[in-house]
Amino acid sequence: MTYDSIYNAVADRYESGMGWDEHVHVGDEESLNIAEEALGRHADSDETGLRIRDFERGETETYTFAELAAAANRVSNYLVEHTERGDRVGAMLPTQLELYAVVFGTIQAGRIYLPLAPVFGPDALNYRLEDSGAAALFTTTEGCEVVDGDLPALERVIAIDDGDAGGGTIDGGGALEGDATVDEYDAVRARDDEFETVETHPNDPYSLTYTSGTTGPPKGVPTSHRGPIELYAYSEYVVDLRPDDVYLVAASPSWSYGLTMGTIMSGVRGTAIGCYRGQFDPHAFFETLEAWDVDNAMIPPTALRQSRAAGIDLEAWDIDLRVLISAGESLDEETVNWCEDGLGAPPQDAYGLTEGGMVVCNYAFDDWDVKPGSMGKVTPGEEVALLDDDGNEVDQGEVGEIAIRRDEDARGSYWGRPEATLETFTGLWLRTGDLARRDEDGYFWYVSRADDVIISSGYRIGPAEVEEAAVVGEDHETRGQIVKAYVTLVGDHEPSGELEVELSEFARAELSKHEYPREIAFLDALPKTASGKIKRSALAE
Structure with missing residues (x-):
């Protein structure tokens, strides 16, 4: 298996219009609900569907696919009663069963999931709630204290006691001020655990993820139900995700990667979700890798560097990863070698963005040469170019803006921002604002943001x-x-x-x-x- 042979084969499949995964019914263009593909079809399975490591307690929680599906169905039944189809539903929760129940319960009910990080303060949280027009929010009692209850669209807040990671209730309806109704999570638990997934069109959005906002206010990017299916090549050849993998993604569904690859694509591939709860701690994390016998992991570069700086002795741990994905920023050669020597696999750096998916990556091929610091090569099925200010491709070795070729029916948008949408998504290329160079072997090397x-x-x-x-x-x-x-x-x-x-x-x-x-x-x-x-x-x- 070589990169060139895979790239050409996948490119041929794109051109012929063939579907990707035999498990996903993409042939029916009238209906596709990604929650059904990721969880609904596993609803009767007693196999492990979710693992959560609590760093503070040093304990692992496990739930079967059937238990997760039942919890999601209760959320769906609650939302059908209190919201409308297409409404945005936010979750600002720690990593726990209820968070994943809200993710799948929202999507299978035909609503749009709004990821919200537990670390958000009032400004970040309320900006996203207001900009998205969210109708409902699942959060903790502590989260209730920073929610603006006078947001025009926000009608209902569902509060879970943050003192009990397994879920609880609050006394007196929470501390929220304003017109929004506050329910205890018991109102969700009381719903039926059977639900028939709402039929949605492949182009309907299932999530609304906000960009990081390094150069301005965050912008919401809708992702359609067909979006994860277009990640087939990334899942197959980069992550090499298999149903029997013990999979750990160091990012909750509050973040784009944790939602798409750590949660949705886990289910699509039939793999148990794996994540942790609590502040990142190098010793607790590596203890989890060993205790779970993880063979496929995504660990951000910051966490790897932090672990190396903390003096983690990898020889003291029995860890042997088959795949190690790392994305978000480049890694130095010392950290790459440190991982390969002690974890069994070098970090496979990857480049992607909320607007365009994972488009330049390193691969899980036995003969793949990881060049430390390099983003890798273009994802099979994608076309990426480096352009100058006039839209012309730069020569090999020169710096250019990373641009992703978009088909007419695959162009995206920003939520409620037509001008920004026209600027970013109109035309043949999606221009990312990131600069890179390409070496003589076809590897891409990140340089910076264009305005940096x-x-x-x-x-x-x-x-x-x-x-x-x-x-x-x-x-x-x-x-x-x-x-x-x-x-x-x-x-x-x-x-x-x-x-x-x-x-x-x-x-x-x-x-x-x-x-x-x-x-x-x-x-x-x-x-x-x-x-x-x-x-x-x-x-x-």
């Missing part, structure tokens, strides 16, 4: 080429811009002029002479989005 590029003395410098912390461009009288680094210190190190010079000289020795930071500032913490991405726009300001 630093132009110094005529050189185009991507922050990722320089930073171990975070760098931005600062105006300079003669050079146009210089590289300015923002650094956080660990241990008992203290900011000083001497340390600034030392760091600058170190970077100068490792990087090209035009790339090293000429100014350094020390911060207690770098500004980040809720999903952990560095907000360079805040640093630039």
